[in-house]
Amino acid sequence: MGRPKKFEPDVVLARAMETFWSKGYADTSPADLVEATGVAKGSLYHAFGSKRELFGRALDLYCQTGAEVTEEFLSRPGTTKERFRAFFVLLVDLDLDGPVRRGCMAQNTVTELAGQDELATRRVHRMEERMVQLFTARIQHGQRDGDVDRGLDARARALCLQTALAGLRTMALTFDRPTLYQIIDTTLEGL
């Protein structure tokens, strides 16, 4: 009972995520969120508690979605190298084709909030570890397929790929597409 909600919380959360992603935490104002979601300020606070809490939920959503997309994408048919290449290209394209270059929300968050917000920092670290796990698993899968040299230390390699990806998304803020593609190819050469 009680008055029914006028908005879908998941939709509002997704829109809030987009806004935080594009503008960062500090530079997103309640007014921005009202504009992005179409929900009045009071309702937002009623539904989500505070700007920080809403941001936490948005970050969770981002990490969850990101992990799902990664898993799905790496498990499609193709060699290990092909799959990583396609995945990296996907993310670079995502960065470059958007109306504004905004990189990876998790990285942006840790860059902005490391040393200020331990919870957010830990959340991002968990996400990074998850990515390394997914990469490791894909490499090991490739080793079983005979796709990847069995002498390779899968986790060490996965850590390098995660590092390369983080770097790539930073580079994608200022470099052009051909250069970024070239970086992807050179990076993946050793696989």
Next chain:
Amino acid sequence: MGRPKKFEPDVVLARAMETFWSKGYADTSPADLVEATGVAKGSLYHAFGSKRELFGRALDLYCQTGAEVTEEFLSRPGTTKERFRAFFVLLVDLDLDGPVRRGCMAQNTVTELAGQDELATRRVHRMEERMVQLFTARIQHGQRDGDVDRGLDARARALCLQTALAGLRTMALTFDRPTLYQIIDTTLEGL
């Protein structure tokens, strides 16, 4: 003539840089700058015009210093791989030994301001290009020394190293030292 300055502009600028580096642009308030520099608010505005202009000067200082340190460090005696390793370790240690993890100010800036402040973004891009040039030159130097395989595309390799470095400094916000060292070693293996 006129009343003499009470402070050394270079010292104030260096302190402002430290503050922007640690807290980011948006989250640094005039009050923070007053505390960090010991100079009254009015004087800061008198000397530097605006927060944005002061930040611009601070960013310039950071890029300038960074390029100098890089050049100096890569030109010390040792093989190419040794020099890159020492340089990467230096930066990781810098990140980890400070009182707060703050990464690279240039990356932080472009992460926070890409799509909002074209001037700052271009400034960072120039810095990144400069780093790639320095890396390229060092690799070519290694190729002449017989240090590095001559079949290598020096610039492509340098781009990868710059990307790895960017990634490494992001990873340094959340990962521990042994893992980061391992990443450095694996990354440099192919040199």
Next chain:
DNA sequence: CTAATTTTTGACCTGTAGTTCAAGAAATAG
């Protein structure tokens, strides 16, 4: 229909960001 419950909303509040400025202080020129 009444009571109880849950949302919605904009008005309102407090604090601070970023800036300007007027008044005074410290120098030098003549």
Next chain:
DNA sequence: CTATTTCTTGAACTACAGGTCAAAAATTAG
């Protein structure tokens, strides 16, 4: 010593951030 110049400083100002709240609206239980 006076005029001129340049610096220093905190007070004052406007705008907005982040959040609270009371009143009205929409539902269901009985």
